[in-house]
Amino acid sequence: MNEKTRRPALAKAGRSSPTLEDLATAAGVSRSTASRAINGGLKVSPEAQAAVDAAIVALGYTPNRAARSLVTRRTASVALVIPEPDARVMMDPYFAAVITGVNEALRETDMQLVLLMSRTGDDSARTIRYLRGGHVDGAIVVSHHRADAWVESLGDTGLPTVFIGRPWDTGSGIPFVDLDNFEGGRLAAQHLARLGRTKLGTVAGPGDMTAAVDRLEGWLQGLREAGLQPGPVVHGDFTTPGGADAARNLFAQAPELDGVFAASDLMALGVVDAVRGAGRRVPDDVAVVGFDNHAILAPGGIGLTTVTHPVADMAEAAGQLLLRAIEDPGQGMDPLIYPPELVVRGSTVG
């Protein structure tokens, strides 16, 4: 009757990105055919496919993810959950490697990475609600402490989830990717023992993280196997200043130490620093072994003897694991354990 009812159509024609309908019209096919052509092109004639392809380019068409997601119940995005309360901890190159690796796994897909950092307890409630709300197709959870048990409940929600680093409760059968941290600690012990070091101190990681606990146990086991007494053990927080503090603490307890194992390279850096600050030489007086094999330049141009920890690769594997889990859910997956290797550098052998 009047022109008012046309308003929506006019508005649509005005700006905004082209819809599938527009695309189909431009290609001279139906919406259905256009849709098929976009999604794999099964049951589409070559001519129709070509027409649609051309129209896509001509119109600069991008499918509306919201609309697609609404009907497919897929969001084409995965969450990377970092339950780290402390911003300072984010500085750890570990997270950079994780992000890089996960991103790499997603590169060839159209999946997007949604970053979920929850710090306060309040936040974690929001996070879990978000994850359960079906806003992502899957989740990768990284570096969680014993207190972060809530993330482990993700296993029950049916949301495909992969952990990077062994979760505290493996009973729920959530797949995870981890380093054989125990073996890594053992390698460090073997190395120092073989060098003839006998008075060994330990800068362990936080006791509420599986990686730290495993490394410590492996290290102690290695010492035992070598017939050595474990010296003092101090826990650090995986940071360099923390490592330095721990080392000072260590030497206060046992000034005669001739070797120190730090459960991370960052802490090892602090250890080296503290050793030198006390007027001792590395490695001559005190040999230092780190963990992670970050490309860190140790002070004085010496390299840091360390245990490899291919975080980026592992994160990428976790991403691929997750993609598989999203493809066909319900299929159980075995944990993926990477073997560590010792890398000998100047901090233990002159």
Next chain:
Amino acid sequence: MNEKTRRPALAKAGRSSPTLEDLATAAGVSRSTASRAINGGLKVSPEAQAAVDAAIVALGYTPNRAARSLVTRRTASVALVIPEPDARVMMDPYFAAVITGVNEALRETDMQLVLLMSRTGDDSARTIRYLRGGHVDGAIVVSHHRADAWVESLGDTGLPTVFIGRPWDTGSGIPFVDLDNFEGGRLAAQHLARLGRTKLGTVAGPGDMTAAVDRLEGWLQGLREAGLQPGPVVHGDFTTPGGADAARNLFAQAPELDGVFAASDLMALGVVDAVRGAGRRVPDDVAVVGFDNHAILAPGGIGLTTVTHPVADMAEAAGQLLLRAIEDPGQGMDPLIYPPELVVRGSTVG
């Protein structure tokens, strides 16, 4: 006629999360009222509001973002674009601080952070298509090189965009948050000049990044103002090994240097290392000034004199700027420039 037509209804009743319809039914109100109650509760009676609130809890209702997004044309997510081709560069604490800061800005909103790292040229095409496709409400672009000009075209797409770090082309009027890098460089020069250092070397950053160029220019300007000749200038890549290499290069050119300005703390660490490797002392023989004020322990327990660069704060500000831009688009925004400060530590004064 038969029961087949009921299948969808039955399926819906079966599993899957409750819809707004379900919520409304449970609350004894209409879908419209339920919707209003959820979205701010305007024009909703207290009773209705209470009923809906109760139903939300009872059903564990979460709005379907896809459906909402479909009609509101808002996605409740923003992109953090990192056009860094090199995974190693991601290790820079800078990015960790950026991510932390942006995340902080988004905390109180329901916005999610989508990470977009584009490395190859292929990727950048995908990235820009994604951004233009209306899949996010806004974008924050960080650390882009001169070659990454494509990101600056974002300004034309109408997508609210904020840069962290001045873009090369400020003509397009894209808002950005930056440090006064020029002034920072100048502060470093003033400091070393005041200490009586006269033979000064420079480890600059990559010449294709505005921050590096600005710091260099400020530094040179500061030297000029102090009546000093600029010594040799070598460009590093903002990494520690790169800084060490650059420093060695520097001392090969001019062994008599008694002060070095490195355009980042990471590089400064490498410089200190190289200086000591050459048998000189810091700060006695060579004073070293860094840039960024990362909480880095300099070798030997001395602190690093540096220029503050509150990246996390700036990133948070960028996030807030973006949120404002999303709220009411089309409104021009002035750049936000943070003043740097000199922090004097052991690497310049014994």
Next chain:
DNA sequence: CCATGACGTGAGAGCGCTCCCACCGACCCT
């Protein structure tokens, strides 16, 4: 020769939500 596919196609419904609009009582003003 018509049944039987395989293949390509288009119409239509509907995913869960918001928003416009019409409605309805309660209240206030001439």
Next chain:
DNA sequence: AGGGTCGGTGGGAGCGCTCTCACGTCATGG
């Protein structure tokens, strides 16, 4: 009293997409 306004409400349309289904149109086979 009658005609406003106004807070609160529900119905309906429609966002852009996928997917089921029925409908041609050809080749193939009995």
